[in-house]
Amino acid sequence: MTATGTFETGVNAAEVHGARRDEAAASGTTVITGIGVVAPNGLGVADYWAATLEGRSGIGRITRFDPARYPVRLAGEISGFVPADHLPGRLIPQTDHMTRLALVAADEALRDAGLRQDAQPEYGVGVVTAAGAGGFEFGHRELEKLWRDGPEHVSAYQSFAWFYAVNTGQISIRHGFRGPSGVLVSDQAGGLDAIAQARRHVRGGLPAVVTGAVDGSLCPWGWVAQVSTGQLSRATDPASAYRPFDADASGFVPGEGGAILIAEDAAAAAARGARVHGRVLGYAATFDRRPRPGAPTSPFGLRRAIELALADAGRAPGDIDVIFADGAGVPDLDRAEAQALAAVFGPRSVPVCVPKTMTGRLCAGAGPLDVAAALLSIRDGLVPPAVHVRPDPGHRLDLVTGEPRPLRVRNALVVARGARGFNSAIVVGAPA
Amino acid sequence: MKPLTLADLAAILREVAGEDETTPLEGDFADVPFSDLGYDSIAVLEMAARLSRDYGVHLSDDDVLGPATPRQVLELAGSETEPAP
Numbered sequence: 282m283t284a285t286g287t288f289e290t291g292v293n294a295a296e297v298h299g300a301r302r303d304e305a306a307a308s309g310t311t312v313i314t315g316i317g318v319v320a321p322n323g324l325g326v327a328d329y330w331a332a333t334l335e336g337r338s339g340i341g342r343i344t345r346f347d348p349a350r351y352p353v354r355l356a357g358e359i360s361g362f363v364p365a366d367h368l369p370g371r372l373i374p375q376t377d378h379m380t381r382l383a384l385v386a387a388d389e390a391l392r393d394a395g396l397r398q399d400a401q402p403e404y405g406v407g408v409v410t411a412a413g414a415g416g417f418e419f420g421h422r423e424l425e426k427l428w429r430d431g432p433e434h435v436s437a438y439q440s441f442a443w444f445y446a447v448n449t450g451q452i453s454i455r456h457g458f459r460g461p462s463g464v465l466v467s468d469q470a471g472g473l474d475a476i477a478q479a480r481r482h483v484r485g486g487l488p489a490v491v492t493g494a495v496d497g498s499l500c501p502w503g504w505v506a507q508v509s510t511g512q513l514s515r516a517t518d519p520a521s522a523y524r525p526f527d528a529d530a531s532g533f534v535p536g537e538g539g540a541i542l543i544a545e546d547a548a549a550a551a552a553r554g555a556r557v558h559g560r561v562l563g564y565a566a567t568f569d570r571r572p573r574p575g576a577p578t579s580p581f582g583l584r585r586a587i588e589l590a591l592a593d594a595g596r597a598p599g600d601i602d603v604i605f606a607d608g609a610g611v612p613d614l615d616r617a618e619a620q621a622l623a624a625v626f627g628p629r630s631v632p633v634c635v636p637k638t639m640t641g642r643l644c645a646g647a648g649p650l651d652v653a654a655a656l657l658s659i660r661d662g663l664v665p666p667a668v669h670v671r672p673d674p675g676h677r678l679d680l681v682t683g684e685p686r687p688l689r690v691r692n693a694l695v696v697a698r699g700a701r702g703f704n705s706a707i708v709v710g711a712p713a
Numbered sequence: 714m715k716p717l718t719l720a721d722l723a724a725i726l727r728e729v730a731g732e733d734e735t736t737p738l739e740g741d742f743a744d745v746p747f748s749d750l751g752y753d754s755i756a757v758l759e760m761a762a763r764l765s766r767d768y769g770v771h772l773s774d775d776d777v778l779g780p781a782t783p784r785q786v787l788e789l790a791g792s793e794t795e796p797a798p
Contacts, residue, residue: 369733371751433766436729437759 308548311480312712314555315394315543316653317386319495321357321536321640325389330657333665334685338639340519340534345418345499353513355522356499357536357641375438376451377416379537383448383495384455386541391456394543394555396489398457407460407490408453409478410541411471412445413644414506417498419443424502452491452541460487465645468699469607470566472496472539472648473707477564479544488549493649497537507535510700512611520669523642525608525635526615526680528673533610536637539646540653547713557712558656562692563594569702578613580620583704587625587696590706596692598626601708603664603688605651605695606678608635610642614698619676628677632686635667648697652709655693659711664688717768717790719743722783725763730756743784747777754778764790 316326321339323329332339340357348354364373364381372384391397398406420443426434441447446464453462461482465474472494479492498506507513514532516522523534550557567589569582591598604626607618622633636654637647658664663685672680692710699705723738732738736751747757761777764770770790777786 369735370731371733372731374729374731375755433762437755437762440755 308546309484310547310713311483311544311561312547312550312557313542313559313561313652313656313709314545314550314557315390315392315396316558316656317389317391317393317541318538318650318653319359319362319382319386320538320650321359324359324362324385326393326653326657330654333636333639333654334663336639336666336668338519338668339536340522340639340641343499346501346504348504351504351508352515353504353508354517355514355519355534357534357538357643358499359538372451372455374436375442377419377442377447379418379495379497380416380442380448380451382497382538383410383541384451386493386495386539387452387456387491390491390493390541390543394545395553396543396545396555400553401488404460405488406458407479407482407487408449408458408462409465409475409482409490409492410449410452411465411467411475411494411496411645412448413466413468413471413496414498414503415445416443416447417503418500421500421502448495456491458491460490467703467705468701469642469644469647470697470699470703470705471645473564473652473695473697473705474566475645476542476544476561476649476652476707477566477705480561480564483544483546487546489543489545491541492544493540493542493652494645495539495541496644496646499535499537512609514610523610523638524670525606525610525638525667526619526672526676526678527670528675530610530612530615534641536641536643537646538640538650539643540649542649542652559659559712560710561707562596562710563590563592563708564706565589565593566703566705569704578617580617580624582702583618583696583698584621584624586704586706587621587694590694590708591625594692594708594710596708598631600692601626601631601694602690603655603658603693604631604633605655605693606633606635607696607698608637608667609698615676618696618698619678623677629679631679632664632681632688633678634664634681635670636665638667638669648695648705648707651695651697652707655690655695655709658688658693659690659709662687662689664690717764717770717787719783719787722760722786725760726752726756729759729763743787744782746780746782748780757781
Protein backbone atom coordinates (compact mmCIF):
# COMPACT_ATOMS: atom_id res chain seq x y z
CA MET A 282 0.00 0.00 0.00
CA THR A 283 2.94 2.30 0.23
CA ALA A 284 4.73 1.81 -3.06
CA THR A 285 4.21 4.59 -5.54
CA GLY A 286 5.35 5.19 -9.05
CA THR A 287 4.59 4.28 -12.60
CA PHE A 288 4.97 1.09 -14.56
CA GLU A 289 5.11 1.69 -18.28
CA THR A 290 5.12 -0.85 -21.04
CA GLY A 291 4.84 -0.85 -24.77
CA VAL A 292 6.14 1.38 -27.48
CA ASN A 293 6.59 5.10 -27.19
CA ALA A 294 3.57 7.10 -28.30
CA ALA A 295 5.71 9.32 -30.46
CA GLU A 296 6.98 6.31 -32.37
CA VAL A 297 3.42 5.19 -32.97
CA HIS A 298 2.59 8.66 -34.08
CA GLY A 299 5.41 8.90 -36.56
CA ALA A 300 4.89 5.42 -37.91
CA ARG A 301 1.22 5.61 -38.41
CA ARG A 302 -0.38 9.00 -38.36
CA ASP A 303 -0.16 12.26 -40.16
CA GLU A 304 1.06 14.85 -37.65
CA ALA A 305 -1.45 17.42 -38.88
CA ALA A 306 -4.35 15.04 -38.26
CA ALA A 307 -3.97 15.17 -34.46
CA SER A 308 -6.17 17.86 -32.94
CA GLY A 309 -4.30 18.26 -29.65
CA THR A 310 -7.62 18.05 -27.83
CA THR A 311 -8.52 15.03 -25.73
CA VAL A 312 -12.19 14.09 -25.52
CA ILE A 313 -14.02 11.45 -23.50
CA THR A 314 -16.18 9.25 -25.72
CA GLY A 315 -17.00 6.36 -23.42
CA ILE A 316 -17.96 5.92 -19.75
CA GLY A 317 -18.23 2.72 -17.73
CA VAL A 318 -19.16 2.77 -14.05
CA VAL A 319 -19.07 0.22 -11.24
CA ALA A 320 -20.13 1.83 -7.98
CA PRO A 321 -21.59 0.77 -4.64
CA ASN A 322 -24.82 2.58 -5.48
CA GLY A 323 -25.09 1.40 -9.06
CA LEU A 324 -23.60 -1.10 -11.50
CA GLY A 325 -23.43 0.64 -14.86
CA VAL A 326 -23.72 4.33 -15.76
CA ALA A 327 -27.53 4.45 -15.83
CA ASP A 328 -28.03 2.82 -12.42
CA TYR A 329 -25.23 4.82 -10.80
CA TRP A 330 -26.45 8.14 -12.10
CA ALA A 331 -30.10 7.50 -11.20
CA ALA A 332 -29.09 6.52 -7.65
CA THR A 333 -26.73 9.47 -7.34
CA LEU A 334 -29.35 12.03 -8.37
CA GLU A 335 -31.84 10.42 -5.97
CA GLY A 336 -29.32 10.57 -3.14
CA ARG A 337 -29.30 6.78 -2.72
CA SER A 338 -26.24 5.59 -0.79
CA GLY A 339 -24.42 2.28 -1.23
CA ILE A 340 -22.75 2.39 2.18
CA GLY A 341 -23.59 -0.36 4.65
CA ARG A 342 -22.17 -2.96 7.00
CA ILE A 343 -19.49 -5.09 5.37
CA THR A 344 -20.75 -8.44 4.06
CA ARG A 345 -17.63 -9.66 2.23
CA PHE A 346 -16.09 -10.77 5.52
CA ASP A 347 -17.21 -10.61 9.13
CA PRO A 348 -16.24 -7.14 10.37
CA ALA A 349 -17.37 -7.74 13.96
CA ARG A 350 -13.84 -7.91 15.34
CA TYR A 351 -12.65 -4.76 13.57
CA PRO A 352 -13.16 -1.21 14.86
CA VAL A 353 -14.48 -0.10 11.44
CA ARG A 354 -17.46 -1.98 10.03
CA LEU A 355 -18.97 0.07 7.22
CA ALA A 356 -17.96 0.17 3.58
CA GLY A 357 -19.30 0.97 0.15
CA GLU A 358 -19.65 -2.53 -1.27
CA ILE A 359 -20.90 -3.34 -4.74
CA SER A 360 -23.69 -5.82 -4.11
CA GLY A 361 -25.34 -8.18 -6.57
CA PHE A 362 -22.25 -8.51 -8.78
CA VAL A 363 -21.96 -12.05 -10.19
CA PRO A 364 -18.69 -12.28 -12.13
CA ALA A 365 -19.77 -15.26 -14.25
CA ASP A 366 -22.70 -13.20 -15.57
CA HIS A 367 -20.23 -10.75 -17.10
CA LEU A 368 -16.92 -12.51 -17.76
CA PRO A 369 -15.65 -15.72 -19.38
CA GLY A 370 -14.88 -18.65 -17.07
CA ARG A 371 -11.18 -18.50 -17.90
CA LEU A 372 -10.82 -15.09 -16.31
CA ILE A 373 -12.42 -15.97 -12.97
CA PRO A 374 -9.63 -18.05 -11.34
CA GLN A 375 -6.94 -15.53 -12.30
CA THR A 376 -8.58 -12.25 -11.25
CA ASP A 377 -9.09 -10.31 -8.06
CA HIS A 378 -12.57 -8.97 -7.37
CA MET A 379 -11.61 -5.40 -8.32
CA THR A 380 -10.08 -6.58 -11.61
CA ARG A 381 -13.36 -8.28 -12.53
CA LEU A 382 -15.13 -5.02 -11.78
CA ALA A 383 -12.60 -3.11 -13.90
CA LEU A 384 -13.13 -5.46 -16.84
CA VAL A 385 -16.90 -4.97 -16.62
CA ALA A 386 -16.49 -1.18 -16.48
CA ALA A 387 -14.13 -1.30 -19.48
CA ASP A 388 -16.68 -3.34 -21.43
CA GLU A 389 -19.35 -0.72 -20.78
CA ALA A 390 -17.05 2.19 -21.65
CA LEU A 391 -15.96 0.56 -24.91
CA ARG A 392 -19.58 -0.23 -25.87
CA ASP A 393 -20.53 3.35 -25.05
CA ALA A 394 -17.69 4.68 -27.21
CA GLY A 395 -18.24 2.16 -29.99
CA LEU A 396 -14.47 1.57 -29.93
CA ARG A 397 -13.07 -1.75 -31.12
CA GLN A 398 -9.50 -2.85 -31.76
CA ASP A 399 -10.35 -4.35 -35.15
CA ALA A 400 -11.13 -0.87 -36.49
CA GLN A 401 -7.93 0.64 -35.02
CA PRO A 402 -4.22 0.48 -35.89
CA GLU A 403 -2.43 -2.43 -34.20
CA TYR A 404 -0.67 -0.16 -31.69
CA GLY A 405 -3.30 2.57 -31.77
CA VAL A 406 -5.09 2.01 -28.46
CA GLY A 407 -3.31 2.15 -25.10
CA VAL A 408 -4.49 1.35 -21.59
CA VAL A 409 -3.53 3.56 -18.62
CA THR A 410 -5.22 2.91 -15.28
CA ALA A 411 -4.42 3.69 -11.66
CA ALA A 412 -4.31 1.47 -8.59
CA GLY A 413 -4.03 2.02 -4.87
CA ALA A 414 -3.27 -1.42 -3.58
CA GLY A 415 -3.56 -4.00 -6.34
CA GLY A 416 -5.49 -7.24 -5.87
CA PHE A 417 -5.44 -7.49 -2.09
CA GLU A 418 -8.36 -9.90 -1.70
CA PHE A 419 -6.73 -12.37 -4.09
CA GLY A 420 -3.45 -11.97 -2.23
CA HIS A 421 -5.14 -12.41 1.11
CA ARG A 422 -6.58 -15.78 0.02
CA GLU A 423 -3.23 -16.98 -1.31
CA LEU A 424 -1.41 -15.90 1.86
CA GLU A 425 -3.93 -17.89 3.88
CA LYS A 426 -3.19 -20.96 1.73
CA LEU A 427 0.55 -20.39 2.10
CA TRP A 428 0.47 -20.41 5.90
CA ARG A 429 -2.30 -22.97 6.33
CA ASP A 430 -1.47 -25.51 3.59
CA GLY A 431 2.02 -24.75 2.31
CA PRO A 432 3.61 -23.11 -0.72
CA GLU A 433 2.47 -25.78 -3.18
CA HIS A 434 -1.12 -24.64 -2.56
CA VAL A 435 -0.52 -21.04 -3.66
CA SER A 436 -1.95 -20.17 -7.07
CA ALA A 437 0.55 -19.31 -9.78
CA TYR A 438 -1.83 -16.50 -10.74
CA GLN A 439 -0.79 -14.72 -7.56
CA SER A 440 2.27 -13.71 -9.63
CA PHE A 441 0.20 -11.03 -11.36
CA ALA A 442 -3.29 -11.00 -9.86
CA TRP A 443 -2.13 -8.79 -6.98
CA PHE A 444 -0.07 -6.41 -9.11
CA TYR A 445 -0.82 -2.69 -9.47
CA ALA A 446 -0.78 -2.96 -13.28
CA VAL A 447 -3.09 -5.97 -13.41
CA ASN A 448 -6.22 -4.09 -14.51
CA THR A 449 -4.29 -2.41 -17.31
CA GLY A 450 -2.92 -5.78 -18.41
CA GLN A 451 -6.21 -7.64 -18.27
CA ILE A 452 -8.09 -4.91 -20.17
CA SER A 453 -5.31 -4.85 -22.75
CA ILE A 454 -5.32 -8.63 -23.22
CA ARG A 455 -9.12 -8.97 -23.30
CA HIS A 456 -9.54 -6.39 -26.05
CA GLY A 457 -6.24 -6.75 -27.89
CA PHE A 458 -5.10 -3.19 -27.16
CA ARG A 459 -1.34 -3.04 -27.73
CA GLY A 460 -0.61 0.68 -27.60
CA PRO A 461 1.47 2.39 -24.89
CA SER A 462 0.15 1.28 -21.52
CA GLY A 463 0.91 1.68 -17.86
CA VAL A 464 -0.39 2.25 -14.36
CA LEU A 465 -0.19 5.20 -11.97
CA VAL A 466 0.14 4.53 -8.25
CA SER A 467 -0.51 7.67 -6.22
CA ASP A 468 -3.25 6.60 -3.84
CA GLN A 469 -6.56 8.42 -4.28
CA ALA A 470 -5.03 11.01 -6.64
CA GLY A 471 -4.02 8.25 -9.06
CA GLY A 472 -7.25 8.05 -11.02
CA LEU A 473 -6.90 11.65 -12.18
CA ASP A 474 -3.19 11.14 -12.84
CA ALA A 475 -4.09 8.22 -15.12
CA ILE A 476 -6.46 10.37 -17.16
CA ALA A 477 -3.68 12.97 -17.49
CA GLN A 478 -1.25 10.30 -18.67
CA ALA A 479 -3.86 9.16 -21.22
CA ARG A 480 -4.03 12.76 -22.43
CA ARG A 481 -0.23 12.83 -22.83
CA HIS A 482 -0.42 9.74 -25.02
CA VAL A 483 -3.23 11.26 -27.10
CA ARG A 484 -1.22 14.46 -27.51
CA GLY A 485 1.72 12.30 -28.57
CA GLY A 486 -0.35 10.94 -31.43
CA LEU A 487 -2.22 7.97 -30.06
CA PRO A 488 -5.84 7.80 -31.32
CA ALA A 489 -7.36 6.37 -28.13
CA VAL A 490 -6.56 5.31 -24.56
CA VAL A 491 -8.66 3.27 -22.15
CA THR A 492 -8.18 5.02 -18.83
CA GLY A 493 -9.65 5.71 -15.38
CA ALA A 494 -9.49 3.30 -12.47
CA VAL A 495 -11.42 0.74 -10.49
CA ASP A 496 -10.09 0.03 -7.02
CA GLY A 497 -11.01 -1.63 -3.75
CA SER A 498 -9.54 -3.96 -1.17
CA LEU A 499 -12.46 -5.00 1.04
CA CYS A 500 -10.82 -8.04 2.62
CA PRO A 501 -9.30 -8.50 6.09
CA TRP A 502 -5.75 -7.82 4.88
CA GLY A 503 -6.76 -4.69 2.99
CA TRP A 504 -8.96 -3.66 5.87
CA VAL A 505 -6.25 -3.62 8.54
CA ALA A 506 -4.04 -1.60 6.21
CA GLN A 507 -6.78 1.01 5.85
CA VAL A 508 -7.93 1.00 9.47
CA SER A 509 -4.35 1.65 10.60
CA THR A 510 -4.38 5.06 8.89
CA GLY A 511 -6.67 6.28 11.68
CA GLN A 512 -8.75 8.19 9.12
CA LEU A 513 -11.65 5.75 8.85
CA SER A 514 -15.01 6.42 10.47
CA ARG A 515 -15.85 4.13 13.37
CA ALA A 516 -19.55 4.99 13.15
CA THR A 517 -21.95 2.09 12.78
CA ASP A 518 -24.87 4.06 11.31
CA PRO A 519 -24.44 4.43 7.53
CA ALA A 520 -26.29 7.76 7.69
CA SER A 521 -23.74 9.36 9.97
CA ALA A 522 -20.49 7.63 9.06
CA TYR A 523 -19.04 9.74 6.25
CA ARG A 524 -19.88 13.43 6.41
CA PRO A 525 -17.24 15.57 4.70
CA PHE A 526 -17.40 19.31 5.49
CA ASP A 527 -19.81 18.60 8.39
CA ALA A 528 -18.91 19.90 11.86
CA ASP A 529 -19.39 16.30 13.01
CA ALA A 530 -17.10 14.78 10.36
CA SER A 531 -15.43 11.76 11.93
CA GLY A 532 -13.45 10.12 9.16
CA PHE A 533 -14.36 8.38 5.93
CA VAL A 534 -15.84 5.13 4.74
CA PRO A 535 -13.82 3.19 2.13
CA GLY A 536 -15.54 1.67 -0.85
CA GLU A 537 -14.88 -0.28 -4.02
CA GLY A 538 -15.45 0.64 -7.64
CA GLY A 539 -14.66 3.49 -9.98
CA ALA A 540 -14.99 4.35 -13.63
CA ILE A 541 -13.26 3.47 -16.87
CA LEU A 542 -13.21 6.19 -19.51
CA ILE A 543 -12.30 6.22 -23.19
CA ALA A 544 -10.00 9.15 -23.98
CA GLU A 545 -9.59 9.96 -27.65
CA ASP A 546 -8.02 12.52 -29.85
CA ALA A 547 -10.85 14.87 -30.86
CA ALA A 548 -10.07 14.55 -34.56
CA ALA A 549 -9.86 10.76 -34.39
CA ALA A 550 -13.16 10.63 -32.52
CA ALA A 551 -14.81 12.95 -35.05
CA ALA A 552 -13.43 10.92 -37.95
CA ARG A 553 -15.20 7.80 -36.72
CA GLY A 554 -18.36 9.69 -35.82
CA ALA A 555 -18.06 9.10 -32.08
CA ARG A 556 -20.37 10.89 -29.64
CA VAL A 557 -18.39 13.11 -27.25
CA HIS A 558 -19.25 13.38 -23.52
CA GLY A 559 -16.80 16.19 -22.90
CA ARG A 560 -13.25 17.45 -23.16
CA VAL A 561 -10.26 17.11 -20.84
CA LEU A 562 -9.26 20.76 -20.64
CA GLY A 563 -6.58 20.96 -17.98
CA TYR A 564 -4.72 19.07 -15.30
CA ALA A 565 -2.04 19.55 -12.69
CA ALA A 566 -0.56 17.59 -9.80
CA THR A 567 1.46 18.78 -6.83
CA PHE A 568 3.08 17.09 -3.86
CA ASP A 569 2.95 18.43 -0.31
CA ARG A 570 6.08 19.03 1.71
CA ARG A 571 6.52 16.86 4.76
CA PRO A 572 4.25 18.33 7.48
CA ARG A 573 5.67 19.32 10.84
CA PRO A 574 4.51 16.84 13.50
CA GLY A 575 1.19 17.96 14.94
CA ALA A 576 0.80 20.86 12.50
CA PRO A 577 -2.46 21.17 10.56
CA THR A 578 -2.43 20.08 6.90
CA SER A 579 -1.46 22.98 4.66
CA PRO A 580 -3.89 23.93 1.89
CA PHE A 581 -1.02 25.23 -0.24
CA GLY A 582 -0.27 22.15 -2.33
CA LEU A 583 -3.90 21.54 -3.22
CA ARG A 584 -4.46 25.22 -3.99
CA ARG A 585 -1.44 25.16 -6.29
CA ALA A 586 -2.72 22.05 -8.10
CA ILE A 587 -6.09 23.73 -8.71
CA GLU A 588 -4.50 26.99 -9.93
CA LEU A 589 -2.16 25.12 -12.26
CA ALA A 590 -4.99 22.97 -13.64
CA LEU A 591 -7.05 26.09 -14.35
CA ALA A 592 -4.06 27.71 -16.07
CA ASP A 593 -3.48 24.55 -18.12
CA ALA A 594 -7.15 24.65 -19.13
CA GLY A 595 -7.00 28.34 -20.01
CA ARG A 596 -9.87 28.95 -17.61
CA ALA A 597 -10.34 31.57 -14.91
CA PRO A 598 -11.87 30.62 -11.54
CA GLY A 599 -15.09 32.34 -12.66
CA ASP A 600 -15.38 29.92 -15.61
CA ILE A 601 -15.80 26.91 -13.31
CA ASP A 602 -19.48 26.02 -12.82
CA VAL A 603 -19.13 23.22 -10.28
CA ILE A 604 -16.43 21.56 -8.17
CA PHE A 605 -16.32 17.86 -7.35
CA ALA A 606 -14.46 17.97 -4.05
CA ASP A 607 -12.09 15.38 -2.61
CA GLY A 608 -14.17 15.37 0.59
CA ALA A 609 -11.87 13.46 2.93
CA GLY A 610 -14.32 13.55 5.84
CA VAL A 611 -11.33 14.04 8.18
CA PRO A 612 -11.71 17.45 9.89
CA ASP A 613 -8.14 18.60 9.33
CA LEU A 614 -8.22 17.58 5.65
CA ASP A 615 -11.70 19.06 5.10
CA ARG A 616 -10.48 22.37 6.50
CA ALA A 617 -7.42 22.37 4.23
CA GLU A 618 -9.55 21.63 1.16
CA ALA A 619 -12.13 24.28 2.05
CA GLN A 620 -9.32 26.82 2.53
CA ALA A 621 -7.79 25.93 -0.83
CA LEU A 622 -11.16 26.27 -2.61
CA ALA A 623 -11.96 29.57 -0.89
CA ALA A 624 -8.50 30.90 -1.76
CA VAL A 625 -8.91 30.16 -5.46
CA PHE A 626 -12.62 30.80 -5.98
CA GLY A 627 -13.66 33.02 -3.08
CA PRO A 628 -16.04 31.97 -0.31
CA ARG A 629 -19.30 30.26 -1.38
CA SER A 630 -18.83 31.32 -4.99
CA VAL A 631 -18.99 27.97 -6.82
CA PRO A 632 -21.29 25.02 -6.05
CA VAL A 633 -19.37 22.12 -4.49
CA CYS A 634 -20.66 18.56 -4.67
CA VAL A 635 -19.47 15.31 -3.09
CA PRO A 636 -21.30 12.36 -4.68
CA LYS A 637 -18.76 10.06 -3.02
CA THR A 638 -20.79 10.49 0.18
CA MET A 639 -22.96 7.77 -1.46
CA THR A 640 -20.13 5.41 -2.41
CA GLY A 641 -17.41 5.91 0.16
CA ARG A 642 -13.89 6.80 -0.91
CA LEU A 643 -12.80 4.51 -3.73
CA CYS A 644 -9.06 5.21 -3.64
CA ALA A 645 -7.81 5.35 -7.25
CA GLY A 646 -11.36 4.78 -8.52
CA ALA A 647 -12.67 7.98 -6.91
CA GLY A 648 -11.31 10.58 -9.33
CA PRO A 649 -12.50 8.88 -12.52
CA LEU A 650 -15.94 8.26 -10.99
CA ASP A 651 -16.14 11.97 -10.16
CA VAL A 652 -15.08 12.81 -13.72
CA ALA A 653 -17.88 10.52 -14.96
CA ALA A 654 -20.33 12.33 -12.66
CA ALA A 655 -19.05 15.71 -13.92
CA LEU A 656 -19.62 14.65 -17.54
CA LEU A 657 -23.13 13.44 -16.68
CA SER A 658 -23.79 16.76 -14.91
CA ILE A 659 -22.76 18.54 -18.11
CA ARG A 660 -25.11 16.30 -20.10
CA ASP A 661 -28.15 16.63 -17.83
CA GLY A 662 -27.70 20.12 -16.33
CA LEU A 663 -28.02 18.59 -12.87
CA VAL A 664 -25.46 18.51 -10.05
CA PRO A 665 -25.86 15.62 -7.57
CA PRO A 666 -26.25 16.26 -3.84
CA ALA A 667 -23.96 15.23 -1.00
CA VAL A 668 -25.94 13.02 1.39
CA HIS A 669 -25.93 12.95 5.21
CA VAL A 670 -23.99 16.22 5.37
CA ARG A 671 -24.97 19.39 7.27
CA PRO A 672 -22.36 21.80 5.96
CA ASP A 673 -20.23 23.50 8.58
CA PRO A 674 -20.68 27.22 7.77
CA GLY A 675 -17.10 27.76 8.91
CA HIS A 676 -15.90 26.07 5.70
CA ARG A 677 -17.56 28.81 3.61
CA LEU A 678 -18.58 26.38 0.86
CA ASP A 679 -21.74 26.34 -1.26
CA LEU A 680 -22.20 22.61 -0.73
CA VAL A 681 -24.95 20.96 -2.80
CA THR A 682 -27.09 18.90 -0.42
CA GLY A 683 -30.60 17.50 -0.29
CA GLU A 684 -31.74 17.66 -3.90
CA PRO A 685 -29.82 17.67 -7.17
CA ARG A 686 -29.30 21.26 -8.26
CA PRO A 687 -30.27 22.33 -11.79
CA LEU A 688 -27.23 24.04 -13.24
CA ARG A 689 -25.90 24.63 -16.72
CA VAL A 690 -22.43 23.12 -16.47
CA ARG A 691 -19.86 24.06 -19.10
CA ASN A 692 -16.69 23.53 -17.05
CA ALA A 693 -16.22 21.33 -13.99
CA LEU A 694 -13.24 20.93 -11.65
CA VAL A 695 -12.51 17.55 -10.07
CA VAL A 696 -10.12 17.35 -7.13
CA ALA A 697 -8.48 14.27 -5.62
CA ARG A 698 -5.95 13.86 -2.83
CA GLY A 699 -3.86 10.82 -2.00
CA ALA A 700 -2.36 9.91 1.35
CA ARG A 701 0.94 11.53 2.31
CA GLY A 702 0.80 14.47 -0.04
CA PHE A 703 -0.61 13.74 -3.49
CA ASN A 704 -2.83 16.50 -4.92
CA SER A 705 -4.39 16.31 -8.39
CA ALA A 706 -6.92 18.51 -10.15
CA ILE A 707 -8.53 18.15 -13.54
CA VAL A 708 -10.84 20.42 -15.52
CA VAL A 709 -13.37 18.84 -17.86
CA GLY A 710 -15.58 20.81 -20.20
CA ALA A 711 -18.66 20.39 -22.33
CA PRO A 712 -18.24 19.03 -25.87
CA ALA A 713 -16.97 21.77 -28.16
CA MET B 714 -1.65 -42.69 -5.33
CA LYS B 715 -4.76 -42.73 -7.53
CA PRO B 716 -4.30 -43.24 -11.27
CA LEU B 717 -4.70 -40.13 -13.36
CA THR B 718 -7.40 -40.00 -16.04
CA LEU B 719 -8.28 -37.51 -18.76
CA ALA B 720 -11.38 -36.64 -16.74
CA ASP B 721 -9.15 -35.85 -13.74
CA LEU B 722 -7.03 -33.59 -15.92
CA ALA B 723 -10.12 -31.78 -17.17
CA ALA B 724 -11.35 -31.31 -13.62
CA ILE B 725 -7.98 -29.91 -12.52
CA LEU B 726 -7.88 -27.48 -15.43
CA ARG B 727 -11.43 -26.30 -14.71
CA GLU B 728 -10.59 -25.74 -11.10
CA VAL B 729 -7.27 -23.97 -11.45
CA ALA B 730 -7.85 -22.01 -14.64
CA GLY B 731 -11.57 -22.05 -15.41
CA GLU B 732 -13.44 -23.04 -18.54
CA ASP B 733 -15.55 -21.16 -21.03
CA GLU B 734 -17.81 -21.93 -23.95
CA THR B 735 -15.18 -21.27 -26.64
CA THR B 736 -13.07 -24.39 -26.05
CA PRO B 737 -14.89 -26.67 -23.60
CA LEU B 738 -13.07 -29.69 -22.20
CA GLU B 739 -15.44 -32.18 -23.77
CA GLY B 740 -15.15 -35.08 -26.23
CA ASP B 741 -11.72 -36.05 -27.44
CA PHE B 742 -9.37 -33.27 -26.52
CA ALA B 743 -6.48 -35.54 -25.52
CA ASP B 744 -4.39 -34.57 -28.54
CA VAL B 745 -5.18 -30.85 -28.56
CA PRO B 746 -2.26 -28.79 -27.20
CA PHE B 747 -3.07 -26.98 -23.96
CA SER B 748 -2.46 -23.66 -25.67
CA ASP B 749 -5.11 -24.47 -28.29
CA LEU B 750 -7.48 -25.37 -25.48
CA GLY B 751 -7.06 -21.78 -24.32
CA TYR B 752 -4.73 -22.43 -21.38
CA ASP B 753 -1.68 -20.20 -21.10
CA SER B 754 1.64 -21.16 -19.55
CA ILE B 755 0.60 -20.12 -16.04
CA ALA B 756 -2.52 -22.28 -16.24
CA VAL B 757 -0.45 -25.26 -17.36
CA LEU B 758 2.15 -24.74 -14.62
CA GLU B 759 -0.70 -24.48 -12.14
CA MET B 760 -2.01 -27.81 -13.42
CA ALA B 761 1.47 -29.36 -13.04
CA ALA B 762 1.69 -28.10 -9.46
CA ARG B 763 -1.66 -29.73 -8.70
CA LEU B 764 -0.54 -33.04 -10.27
CA SER B 765 2.54 -33.01 -8.09
CA ARG B 766 0.58 -32.21 -4.96
CA ASP B 767 -2.44 -34.51 -5.40
CA TYR B 768 -1.16 -37.34 -7.63
CA GLY B 769 2.55 -37.53 -6.89
CA VAL B 770 3.22 -36.89 -10.57
CA HIS B 771 6.27 -34.67 -10.83
CA LEU B 772 6.66 -33.11 -14.26
CA SER B 773 9.27 -30.63 -15.40
CA ASP B 774 8.31 -27.28 -16.92
CA ASP B 775 9.46 -28.59 -20.31
CA ASP B 776 7.10 -31.56 -19.98
CA VAL B 777 4.02 -29.37 -19.90
CA LEU B 778 4.94 -26.15 -21.74
CA GLY B 779 5.20 -25.59 -25.47
CA PRO B 780 3.23 -28.00 -27.63
CA ALA B 781 2.35 -30.42 -24.81
CA THR B 782 -1.02 -32.18 -24.98
CA PRO B 783 -3.16 -33.86 -22.32
CA ARG B 784 -2.22 -37.29 -23.77
CA GLN B 785 1.49 -36.58 -23.36
CA VAL B 786 0.94 -35.57 -19.76
CA LEU B 787 -1.06 -38.72 -19.05
CA GLU B 788 1.63 -40.86 -20.67
CA LEU B 789 4.34 -39.22 -18.61
CA ALA B 790 2.20 -39.86 -15.57
CA GLY B 791 1.97 -43.53 -16.54
CA SER B 792 -1.80 -43.51 -16.92
CA GLU B 793 -4.04 -44.77 -19.68
CA THR B 794 -5.96 -42.23 -21.74
CA GLU B 795 -9.69 -42.70 -21.35
CA PRO B 796 -12.35 -40.58 -22.98
CA ALA B 797 -13.86 -37.97 -20.74
CA PRO B 798 -17.40 -38.77 -19.62
